[in-house]
Amino acid sequence: MHISSDFDSGNIEVLDAGNPQQVLLAMRPDLNSHHFQWFHFQVAGLTPGQRYGFSLVNAGESAYPHAWGGYHAVASYDQRDWFRVPSRFEDGALRFELEPRQAQVWFAYFEPYSRARHDGLIARALEQAGVELFACGQSVEGRDIQLLRVSRNRQARRKVWIIAQQHPGEHMAEWFMEGLIERLQRGDAELDALLQQADLYLVPNMNPDGAFRGHLRTNAAGKDLNRAWQSANETETPEVFFVQRQMRAVGVDLFLDIHGDEEIPQVFTVGCEGNPGYSPRLAALEADFKHRLLASGAEYQTARGYPIDAPGQANLTLACNAVGQEFDCLSFTLEMPFKDHDDRPEPRTGWNGARAKRLGNEVLGVLAGLVERLR
Numbered sequence: 001m002h003i004s005s006d007f008d009s010g011n012i013e014v015l016d017a018g019n020p021q022q023v024l025l026a027m028r029p030d031l032n033s034h035h036f037q038w039f040h041f042q043v044a045g046l047t048p049g050q051r052y053g054f055s056l057v058n059a060g061e062s063a064y065p066h067a068w069g070g071y072h073a074v075a076s077y078d079q080r081d082w083f084r085v086p087s088r089f090e091d092g093a094l095r096f097e098l099e100p101r102q103a104q105v106w107f108a109y110f111e112p113y114s115r116a117r118h119d120g121l122i123a124r125a126l127e128q129a130g131v132e133l134f135a136c137g138q139s140v141e142g143r144d145i146q147l148l149r150v151s152r153n154r155q156a157r158r159k160v161w162i163i164a165q166q167h168p169g170e171h172m173a174e175w176f177m178e179g180l181i182e183r184l185q186r187g188d189a190e191l192d193a194l195l196q197q198a199d200l201y202l203v204p205n206m207n208p209d210g211a212f213r214g215h216l217r218t219n220a221a222g223k224d225l226n227r228a229w230q231s232a233n234e235t236e237t238p239e240v241f242f243v244q245r246q247m248r249a250v251g252v253d254l255f256l257d258i259h260g261d262e263e264i265p266q267v268f269t270v271g272c273e274g275n276p277g278y279s280p281r282l283a284a285l286e287a288d289f290k291h292r293l294l295a296s297g298a299e300y301q302t303a304r305g306y307p308i309d310a311p312g313q314a315n316l317t318l319a320c321n322a323v324g325q326e327f328d329c330l331s332f333t334l335e336m337p338f339k340d341h342d343d344r345p346e347p348r349t350g351w352n353g354a355r356a357k358r359l360g361n362e363v364l365g366v367l368a369g370l371v372e373r374l375r
Helices: 115-128 173-186 191-199 209-213 238-250 281-293 319-327 353-374
Strands: 001-006 015-017 023-026 040-044 051-054 073-076 083-085 087-090 093-098 106-109 132-140 144-150 158-164 198-204 254-261 268-270 330-337
Touching: 001 238, 023 083, 023 087, 073 093, 083 093, 115 132, 115 144, 115 173, 115 209, 144 238, 158 238, 158 353, 173 198, 173 254, 173 353, 191 198, 191 353, 198 238, 238 319, 254 319, 254 353, 268 281, 281 330, 281 353, 319 330, 330 353
Parallel strands: 023 051, 158 198, 158 254, 254 330
Antiparallel strands: 001 040, 015 023, 040 106, 051 093, 073 083, 073 106, 087 093, 132 144, 144 198, 268 330
16 A cells, blocks of 8 residues: 655645554645645555545644534545545544545545646636636746636626635635636626626636645745735735735726635625625625525525624735725625535535536626626
8 A cells, every 4th residue: 555645735644554444644734834634645556345444643633623523535536536435533533434446546635626627727718718818926936826807898897806715725716716717618698798797807726836735724935815915925925916916906896705614514605794894885785696696596505604793893814805895895705615515415525626616607697697786
């Protein structure tokens, strides 16, 4: 048996593999940071039909130790079809077993979105979806951060921004963006109506260094990008610095920041109720957005989510709050689960890339119905 994680988004440390029924592993912290929760590794040289057991022994010390309750790891034999493996959290360790059907298998915290797939997504967007590369920033380690623009009408007045994967371990965020871009490739009357009134500005991956390195939360400088929107600079958080500069040049009428949540097994949104500039106009727009997303039949709910900030008490270092406050616009964080959407459980896969893609597709329809009211 051979265990490796020396690949895109790989993360594991082998502590003791002497007993195949109780392989002891640990998740590696983010570079220059104490955060960890993401794992992704390959196990090769297996005997099909034999039971193997794995224990992530430092799970209880992770960034969100309470998140392991009700969580099940994902596995794949081909890195395309990912399925859930029954898992349990006990004595501070995440444990799971498998009787493999093949000689090698991959395990991960969530269905990974690779840099190679990202590159293919960007290429398809530029070639097939009528998208242009509006600007390109650089991460701490020099990876490209593509800002795409979809502009079909020179008279369009609204600017809609959608960014994803500020937190690199939240791979469902770029699956969401893939679903959105695939709808742009196909086109339809609803989408055409949206693009008559709005230009779309899309950043499919805000944190390519962290994603490639197998981080949960931070970039290569150890900075949480979603806590840097009041202090972004070209040295430690160039990713946010780049996007803010482009926003200020273009303007923002609606902003969506796409994320994943470790603990809550539902899809939900987080608004800007605590912003100093929050107004009845923004409250009405938030309510309309939620109503339309619920009415669309999307996997979404409003009963569970984060506590609402008290008036004037918002944390303005977060992208959603910072952008909503600066541009006086409708601004949401959209959260998807690492577990399952318990309102519509799918035990084999839990929440996965395909469901995130479908949600990205459906959100475009919500924007089409809302765009006239943004200002």
